[in-house]
Amino acid sequence: MRTHLCGQLEDGDVGRFIRLCGWVSRRREHGEHLAFVDLRDHTGTIQCVVDGSVDARSEYVVAVTGTLRRRPEGMENPNLATGGWEVGDCEIEVLATAEPPPFAVEDRVDVDEATRLRYRYIDLRRPRMQANLRLRAVVNAALRAAMDRMGFCEVETPLLWSPTPEGAREFAVPSRLHPGAFYVLPQSPQLAKQLLMVSGMDRYYQIARCLRDEDLRADRQFEFTQLDMEASFVNQDDVLGFVSESVLDAAEAATGERPPPIARMTWAEALERYGTDKPDLRxxxxxxxxxxxxxxxxxxxxxxxxxxxxxxxxxxxxxxxxxxxxxxxxxxxxxxxxxxxxxxxxxxxxxxxxxxxxxxxxxxxxxxxxxxxxxxxxxxxxxxxxxxxxxxxxxxxxxxxxxxxxxxGRPVGEGPYRYVWVVEFPMFDGVDSAGHPVPAHHPFTMPHPDDLDLLETDPAAVRSQAYDLVLNGWELGSGSVRVHRADIQGRIFAALGISAEQAEARFGFLLDAFRYGAPPHAGFAFGIDRLAAIFSGADTIREVIAFPKTQSGADPLTGAPKALSANALADLGIKTTVPAPER
RNA sequence: GGACCUGUGGUGCAGUCUGGAGUGCACGCCGCCCUGUCAAGGCGGAGGUCGCGGGUUCAAAUCCCGUCAGGUCCGCCA
CATH class of the missing domain: 3.30.1360.30 (GAD-like domain)
Structure with missing residues (x-):
């Protein structure tokens, strides 16, 4: 349907008869004998000159045929990447008409978040949002390439997973074939990837969707995407190396500049000097x-x-x-x-x-x-x-x-980019209502070798082999060396006040697996939404997510969440105790 | 669960403190004019449940109470 893209025209195309497709960004008419149409596609905008009037209005979808030419002397537009050229003697074919959009398809207009999300498909037409999504794709591609190069194998893990009553609140999915029973959507592929280590996958990674039913923030959505990885026969230094390589590759691909190697700081030092475990070093x-x-x-x-x-x-x-x-x-x-x-x-x-x-x-x-x-x-x-x-x-x-x-502080997306590893996190963070220590990371985290004997005597002082990657005051991700020995795992469960029976009930399948030969392994996961947001200069991850939710977890575009029909509920064996809110 | 900010034609704002006719600005939209504009320009026009409900008052966009929506944060996020 088209011979070129608006933003990828070159001087060599001058004189060529071309056909472009896109949306009418703006129309300027000068009587019945001259009109300009700015044509926009995903690559950019170019001026088309029509000898006559134009029927197409803003956001009409059109195909433009004409001849690319250099603009007359003094008519160039330095504010436009294609401002040295224009398409002359244009014929404009309307492919689809359009109602006036609820807001202008321009970066500079600042629109209410609810309106943007209600009309997200229009919001995403804006160059800024186009660039954000494409930058995110560049990050994804760089990450995949890096992981591939380092010998990691991409494996998909289930979205319909088993409830593990620990940590974040989970989204439940009712089972139709087993009425009354539920799957949950994984808060992360943590247990699955550890099983893959027992499976001998050696090095696993996945650009994985994670789901947590917790309150939303500028840097948190119900669903988010992580570069999830796990490797066998590696130690903490190895993992930090893998993650650094992938993140720095992504940074280079996204920003054009490779950051220096990422320095390390202990958790205790971060707290002492910056009062947080995610210091902003800018x-x-x-x-x-x-x-x-x-x-x-x-x-x-x-x-x-x-x-x-x-x-x-x-x-x-x-x-x-x-x-x-x-x-x-x-x-x-x-x-x-x-x-x-x-x-x-x-x-x-x-x-x-x-x-x-x-x-x-x-x-x-x-x-x-x-x-x-x-x-x-x-x-x-x-x-x-x-x-x-x-x-x-x-x-x-x-x-x-x-x-x-x-x-x-300054907005997170404002440069320069300052990465830091925070290492030696405490093993436990506070105590629960029963007085048992609460795992700071998760219960499969390997304690620091020097602190093993403190598990029984002074659990609060035990450091772990858990580590975070921090960028500009945002926690990008975290990981740890995992426990692969039953004796140490038992001591940790004991410190946590988890009985053998409880452990069996919650994580039995993992503990079973470990009995059949578990390699030492360690891993990491970091948030791609956050990384892409920072590279985009955005201060919320919604700017790099095509269809995000509002802070109350709603989607103004589709109206989700909504009531299910009585039939659908009956099919699932579900009876609700409250009426669904009307929206 | 809690704190704070915001809500006024399609969009973004001012007006709210100090109550007095839906008053104003910019953009957009519609019509006309215009042969080199590019955030085109000129002239004219349409467009409003001041988020919603209640209260105070002779009178409420404005004050009070409640509520809804959006945002930022605390809690929460192993």
């Missing part, structure tokens, strides 16, 4: 430890309470923050309290009569040593604001870590 603003300054303090707010397990006094310097209004400072204090801190102290670094001083409600309680110690340790200078949290160590760090991002 800016410094590191947390400062004031523990020494206030080690023997008389200031009650900064003193460790009796019997405190691990108390810390941490600080954050906000450059230029001395100008913050009292109301804004009050807001920060409220935020800190809302996040669980007992309080937040602030010190404005001021200067009066050539003397550097602190402006703070707490200043009069500080000794001179503490005053100079605070300034020296924090490095704050006149005009800065120092925020201080004195609390349980991890809480003090995380509260300030969030302030760091809130006060110094």
């Amino acid at each position: 800016f410094a603003m590191e947390l400062v430890d004031l523990g020494e300054v206030f080690a023997t303090t008389e200031v009650r707010a900064f003193a460790a309470p009796q019997g405190a397990r691990r108390h810390a006094v941490k600080a954050l310097v906000v450059e230029g923050g001395a100008s913050f209004a009292r109301s804004r400072l009050d807001g920060l204090v409220e935020t800190a309290k809302a996040e669980g801190a007992k309080g937040l102290a602030w010190f404005k670094v001021t200067e009066g009569d050539g003397v550097v001083g602190l402006d703070s409600p707490l200043d009069r309680f500080l000794s001179e040593t503490e005053r100079t110690g605070l300034l020296a340790a924090s490095g704050a200078v006149v005009g800065d604001l120092v925020l201080v949290v004195s609390d349980e160590h991890r809480l003090a760090c995380t509260v300030l870590g969030r302030m760091r991002v809130a006060l110094g």
